[in-house]
Amino acid sequence: MIYFIWFLILLTVVFALLSVHLKDLLAAVILMGASSLVVSMLFLLLQAPDVAMSEASIGAALTMAIYIIVVKKTERREK
Amino acid sequence: MIRSIFYSLFLGLIIAAVLMFLVAFPFGQNKMGVGQYYLDNTVKETGASNVVTAVTLEYRGFDTLGEMTVLFAAATGVSLIFYLSDEEKKKKKRENNRTKANFVVRVGSRIIFPFVILFGIYIILHGHLTPGGGFQGGAVIASGVLMLYLANPDIQIGRNKLLVTEGLAGLTYVLIGLAGLFTPAKSFLANFLPLGTPGFILSAGILLPLYIAVGVKVGSEFSGIIDDLFSTIDENGGEE
Numbered sequence: 001m002i003y004f005i006w007f008l009i010l011l012t013v014v015f016a017l018l019s020v021h022l023k024d025l026l027a028a029v030i031l032m033g034a035s036s037l038v039v040s041m042l043f044l045l046l047q048a049p050d051v052a053m054s055e056a057s058i059g060a061a062l063t064m065a066i067y068i069i070v071v072k073k074t075e076r077r078e079k
Numbered sequence: 080m081i082r083s084i085f086y087s088l089f090l091g092l093i094i095a096a097v098l099m100f101l102v103a104f105p106f107g108q109n110k111m112g113v114g115q116y117y118l119d120n121t122v123k124e125t126g127a128s129n130v131v132t133a134v135t136l137e138y139r140g141f142d143t144l145g146e147m148t149v150l151f152a153a154a155t156g157v158s159l160i161f162y163l164s165d166e167e168k169k170k171k172k173r174e175n176n177r178t179k180a181n182f183v184v185r186v187g188s189r190i191i192f193p194f195v196i197l198f199g200i201y202i203i204l205h206g207h208l209t210p211g212g213g214f215q216g217g218a219v220i221a222s223g224v225l226m227l228y229l230a231n232p233d234i235q236i237g238r239n240k241l242l243v244t245e246g247l248a249g250l251t252y253v254l255i256g257l258a259g260l261f262t263p264a265k266s267f268l269a270n271f272l273p274l275g276t277p278g279f280i281l282s283a284g285i286l287l288p289l290y291i292a293v294g295v296k297v298g299s300e301f302s303g304i305i306d307d308l309f310s311t312i313d314e315n316g317g318e319e
Contacts (some may be wrong), residue, residue: 049210050131053202057218062301065225069308 033064126274127207127283140268161307168310188230195223203294207283213290217297224302248296
């Protein structure tokens, strides 16, 4: 169990770093959402289901949607 | 040179102060007894099986009202910039002519939508029994609306109805709080309804109506924000 939690923490960091460094902004936004999803799984494993639900619906769905709209309205690739 | 020495000394001083401050706290111990108090007395005092709900609405109900005000301000800000009437939005969407999604995606989203809404309502109604509550359920409902908007470019929900719903839900919260002033407890947001048996849906007094109000308000607010933002997308924007 503890190794699974460590794996999830590592995954969060990897997704966050990738979303900062990728030049394709749409992929970066999707990775950010994936990072939120992993964080919500972590919340669930660490006995905080209320926070996990908020994180999954706000962080992984609504925030990502707003970022996708912004990417759609500006440019997809970072120069 | 002198300046950089001064800066690094100053930085070192701050770091040392923070470290000393942190070392003074024992790691991993309970600093406050209030958490244990909640765990021991919540079911007895409020009748809610979910301690988190009891804390957010019963012990800290006024803070939740403040949070709703913050959310209301945010939604109003988005509306101020992006508001269009429903007819204008429909016209704009026709002009923008977003690419239609695949048939499976369109029909599938319409089939799943009622179930997502039902799940949101379930989370709201069971806020005082199981994890979740008004905020989470409202966000689930809004993500259902988001799915509908993503899959169907020409869909349009009634924005004005959403605004009325949102206002009425906020008013309900304040009115339930004010009703507490006329009960023997004589305080804002006092729990004046019977507490009932913990574990049943009709328990925990005013927590259920309060969470329904919060859920409706959060759901309609987020849906309104999504509606406002989606009407601004056009196919010609950006680099394409």
